[in-house]
Amino acid sequence: MHQEIEEVLVTEEEIIEKCAEIGKQLTEEYDGKFPLAIGVLKGAMPFMSDVLRRVDTHLEMDFMAVSSYGGGTRSSGEVKIIKDLDAKVEGRHVLIIEDIIDSGLTLSYLVDLFKYRKAASVKIVTLIDKPEGRTVDIKADVVGFELPNKFLVGYGLDYDEKYRNLPYIGVLKPEIYSEQES
Ligand code: PRP
Ligand code: MN
Ligand code: MG
Numbered sequence: 001m002h003q004e005i006e007e008v009l010v011t012e013e014e015i016i017e018k019c020a021e022i023g024k025q026l027t028e029e030y031d032g033k034f035p036l037a038i039g040v041l042k043g044a045m046p047f048m049s050d051v052l053r054r055v056d057t058h059l060e061m062d063f064m065a066v067s068s069y070g071g072g073t074r075s076s077g078e079v080k081i082i083k084d085l086d087a088k089v090e091g092r093h094v095l096i097i098e099d100i101i102d103s104g105l106t107l108s109y110l111v112d113l114f115k116y117r118k119a120a121s122v123k124i125v126t127l128i129d130k131p132e133g134r135t136v137d138i139k140a141d142v143v144g145f146e147l148p149n150k151f152l153v154g155y156g157l158d159y160d161e162k163y164r165n166l167p168y169i170g171v172l173k174p175e176i177y178s179e180q181e182s
Contacts, residue, residue: 024054040110101130155168
């Protein structure tokens, strides 16, 4: 698996350190507010697990599964809800947890949805931001790492459902995805 990675951009140690920093920030921001932390499956799973264990105040965890990429390397532009929340959003302080913002389509869809459902507040925490990929105007409130517009995998990020279990964030060798898409 590791030999399919061209370059490691963020190491496991850097991720863990960043999770501690963000966890502390969220603790201060949400203390006493009992936020509804919403993980966007599947990509957000490792980050959500690591960052929320560093938040030292009560919170509720829920999950939404959406997909816009299918099996390919490019967004289809269409966001599909695969699993909706169990919790009611009305009146809640919603904290969306994402692994990455690229085009921004997934998050702008979710922010609009939670506002429509009358959240008291909606904030976004993302481990990675790829600002060059943006096609809609949206910004995260908390960003772990800003990275260049390369095809990233690992720590939740997949290519064709693989590499999510890598402990770091890396760049996939182009021959791995061109083999299947050319
Ligand atoms: C990926 C990633 C983000 C989204 C970001 O999810 O996890 O949720 O794309 O891209 P965008 O800003 O261009 O919308 P994907 O749809 O691949 O589903 P997954 O999390 O199950 O991999
Ligand atoms: Mn995702
Ligand atoms: Mg994906």
